[in-house]
Amino acid sequence: MSAVVIPRLRAGEAIQLLADHARRLGEGTTPDYLVDTNRITTDDPGAGPLPDPHQVSAWREAIVARLTGFDLTTKEGRDGYGMELGRAIAEVIDPICADASHDGVWSYLSLRVLPDVVFARWPGETIVGELRLPADRWIGLQGGKLDRSYLKQSWRRWTILGDVMADADPLFGETEFGALLDRSSLARDQRLVRDSAAAILEYGADQPGGRAEFARKFMSLIAARTGSMLLDILTDQELHDVVEEQASSIVRSRARRGV
């Protein structure tokens, strides 16, 4: 766990800076020129000790060094880039979860420390001569819980799924992540999510519609089960049995119907 808290941008600052970035990128500035690791700001000075600019630069260098060799024009490349980014944030910065729950942390990392990393994946589009960066991917929703901030989402996926997602071949895509993690009450049971991810890998590939379709159906069944059952109190083996039962019920049902 990090010994420092991550600097933050207030929502208003983040929105302004995002607009500035879009304007400058639209005018031809290269994304690495937007990096500014010297400015250390926060909206909560009492939250804990902040890093110095040298430490922030070291974070950046270590993370960027891990993100080479991905072809972002392919789905495989994008999925691998997102996974490696999440792993790098978890291992290099290792944020305190409590600190990382604040949007301002991710706006700071996205806009000041890793704008080139985010730009590579979410370069936006030019509409009527004006570059628009996708705000939800760059700085999140700035309110609300289902946050699509790219850095936060990548880190969260890795911290919950870790080696399970690394073992996936092909890697999990957006549909599978959505099925696994978008229901907040389910996602709070991290054992359940990890077991479910393993079941999707085991059973999903051979099913009609592939893993993504299986994940949607399977996680709907799991969610329905948690309405009447508090699965958190089950032992690891009991939980595994419940997950297996739900997964195999889909397989059996489809086999009976010949699909």
Add this chain to the structure above:
Amino acid sequence: MRVLPFRVVTPSAVSCSVPSLLLDGRATGPDERPADWTYISDFAVRGSLTIDPSEVAASSGLAADDGMARLLAVLRVDCPATGRRFLWAEPVSADHPSAEITVDVPGGSAAQDLEVRYELVLDGPDGPAPQGRVAYLKGSRLYTGDQTYRFPLEGADAAFPVEAVRFRGGEFPRDAAWLVKFSAEDLNSPFLGSVRLFINQDHPAAEALLEAENTLAQPIIIRDILAQMLVEVALRSGGEALDEFDEGSTGAALQELCATYLDATLRAAVDMMTTEPGRVMAMLQAGTGFLKELK
């Protein structure tokens, strides 16, 4: 109301204490901020649950020598901000109808606020399915408390979140006076975390809009905010029930706003927004005192 595949325990058979948060030997109640809490503080949440064994048995159908001997009182602590859940369970029975439950929350894993609830569930091992829809599987939720206790961990500001920023195009159109950001994804999430009003500080009316007591601007903003929230809920909710929300949640706040400004339930307001949007907008004008300088 949730319909379950087994008989549940009637709420009057269960009584629960108001839980408290324990930090460095000091207890804090719901809706109070614990002094000295930091991100790395280890703390605990403690409460007690008592059952009326005969009423539990009568309502659930559990047998004295089976289900009634494997009841667990659960205290559940959810942290929406970090997406973590912590819980602990203690047995309760006819011989020991009360249990004190302590949930440990490790430092670094909670932030912003906590939601605490009681449950009564069935422990294992799973037996054969009995007659009469009696619960028999481990984990069966026999009772879930209606009340969610909220413990704020940080942030003393309970005012409507307003920020003054410069609108520079893109998502924030340059000459707009304000923009409301509202997330209708989870109506049970805390209201103050799901909505934010941005005022364009370059707009000629910015100063007036930021005045808390501005009697002309306020109704206009309230109408705009409420209209946008209703549209977003209408777009997302479909036919789902919109009548049971936790205290302090987005849904509960919307219920209250609809009652105050539209004299309608949230469901009715959302339905009307999809069928007669013009009428809703006019009703909002009437309800908020639109363009009337209130004395």
